[in-house]
Amino acid sequence: MRYTGLINHYKDRLPVNENTRFISLGEGNTPLIRLENIPALLSKKVDIYVKYEGLNPTGSFKDRGMTMAVTKAVEAGSKAIICASTGNTSASAAAYAARAGIKAFVLIPEGKIALGKLAQAMIHGAVIIQIKGNFDDGMRLVKEVAEHAPVSIVNSINPFRLQGQKTASFEIVEELGDAPDYHCLPVGNAGNISAHWMGYKEYQQDGKATKTPAMVGYQAEGSAPFKKGEMIDNPETIATAIRIGHPQSWDLAHEVERESNGWFDALSDADILSAQKLLTEKEGIFCEPASATSLAGAMRDIKSGKISEGSKIVCTLTGHGLKDPDTAIAQCSDEMININPVMEEVKNAILDNM
Ligand SMILES: *Cc1c(COP(=O)(O)O)cnc(C)c1O
Numbered sequence: 001m002r003y004t005g006l007i008n009h010y011k012d013r014l015p016v017n018e019n020t021r022f023i024s025l026g027e028g029n030t031p032l033i034r035l036e037n038i039p040a041l042l043s044k045k046v047d048i049y050v051k052y053e054g055l056n057p058t059g060s061f062k063d064r065g066m067t068m069a070v071t072k073a074v075e076a077g078s079k080a081i082i083c084a085s086t087g088n089t090s091a092s093a094a095a096y097a098a099r100a101g102i103k104a105f106v107l108i109p110e111g112k113i114a115l116g117k118l119a120q121a122m123i124h125g126a127v128i129i130q131i132k133g134n135f136d137d138g139m140r141l142v143k144e145v146a147e148h149a150p151v152s153i154v155n156s157i158n159p160f161r162l163q164g165q166k167t168a169s170f171e172i173v174e175e176l177g178d179a180p181d182y183h184c185l186p187v188g189n190a191g192n193i194s195a196h197w198m199g200y201k202e203y204q205q206d207g208k209a210t211k212t213p214a215m216v217g218y219q220a221e222g223s224a225p226f227k228k229g230e231m232i233d234n235p236e237t238i239a240t241a242i243r244i245g246h247p248q249s250w251d252l253a254h255e256v257e258r259e260s261n262g263w264f265d266a267l268s269d270a271d272i273l274s275a276q277k278l279l280t281e282k283e284g285i286f287c288e289p290a291s292a293t294s295l296a297g298a299m300r301d302i303k304s305g306k307i308s309e310g311s312k313i314v315c316t317l318t319g320h321g322l323k324d325p326d327t328a329i330a331q332c333s334d335e336m337i338n339i340n341p342v343m344e345e346v347k348n349a350i351l352d353n354m
Helices: 062-075 088-100 115-123 135-145 159-165 167-176 191-205 250-260 269-283 289-304 325-335 343-351
Strands: 032-034 047-052 080-084 103-109 127-131 182-186 214-220 263-267 312-317
Touching: 032 167, 047 167, 047 289, 062 080, 062 088, 062 159, 080 088, 080 135, 088 103, 088 115, 103 115, 103 135, 115 127, 115 325, 127 135, 159 167, 159 191, 167 191, 167 312, 182 191, 182 289, 191 214, 191 250, 214 250, 214 289, 250 263, 263 269, 263 289, 269 289, 269 325, 289 312
Parallel strands: 047 312, 080 103, 103 127, 182 214, 182 312, 214 263
Antiparallel strands: 032 047
16 A cells, blocks of 8 residues: 555554544655664674664654644644744755645754755745744744744644654564664654654553663763753754754653663764764765764663663664765865876776775
8 A cells, every 4th residue: 555654654543533634745664774784893792773764755753743743733724833943843844834835934043054954944935034043042932932923833842743753663663573672862852752752652552562662862962951961051063953952852851761761871073973974884874963873872882881782772863964965075075086087097096995
């Protein structure tokens, strides 16, 4: 049967009924790829899978939540949606609003949005409001303005977002035959880690899984309120998707940590970028910098033994590498070879680099 998106696929487990118009772009059903080369580099016996959420329609997991949020907004008669965004939420909101025939307003931090995400929000016709501030400022403004204007918030404080995003866990359990031992994610607002935990618990309660994983959330060091144990005011990291100091799902995420026996930790930007590059060079998988935080953290905790040998680990790769071409190119620009258009020079370039 033709796959027509996660709401239709999981409609028995989502808050929709036969009269609901599903606003879908075929999101979900993303590949769970077993890493073949990286585990050998860690000199530990582990099974690592990456859930490649960058292959959603707009290139990030945000589509899982957005299909639900926009579906419910339209069902409630809303003519406009609004969000604050570090980029991917705005891209997704813009696309699903276009699909639904409603308006999208997006607040983004000036100069801190990766190029691909900005292009998406613009081309889909969202009204883009750049603010001289960060994501946390935008989020505060969105909450305020939604009380004074006829717009539905589609940030992850919208509970329908988490409902949609929990389906990633369903897919993982179905593919592996059970829950993994550990599930590692990059954490910004912590909506996604909370949604995944909901999904795992739901499948365990219904007997579709025998266990639940330890949920492990990784942040960037300059932007690590969970690691620090308190909100921070001026988050900084090259991984702009998780450049968040005041996470919206603060309490939920702490519950997840407790209930799942998981933990939070933080990685340097350098570690994040080298995990991103390792994944592209050793496995052929291109994710954006924030996404590589999950693998960077998992690798560190596998090496240290915190994640035990023999474990099955899933790392979510939240967004596609093409979202942020500038950061990718900046990492590799000195590797390019420049020559004159003659065969001899091409040949030398090949032989010198075999
Ligand atoms: C939104 C986003 C995150 C963070 O997800 P939260 O639910 O806010 O924790 C991580 N990576 C990417 C690529 C994102 O777009």
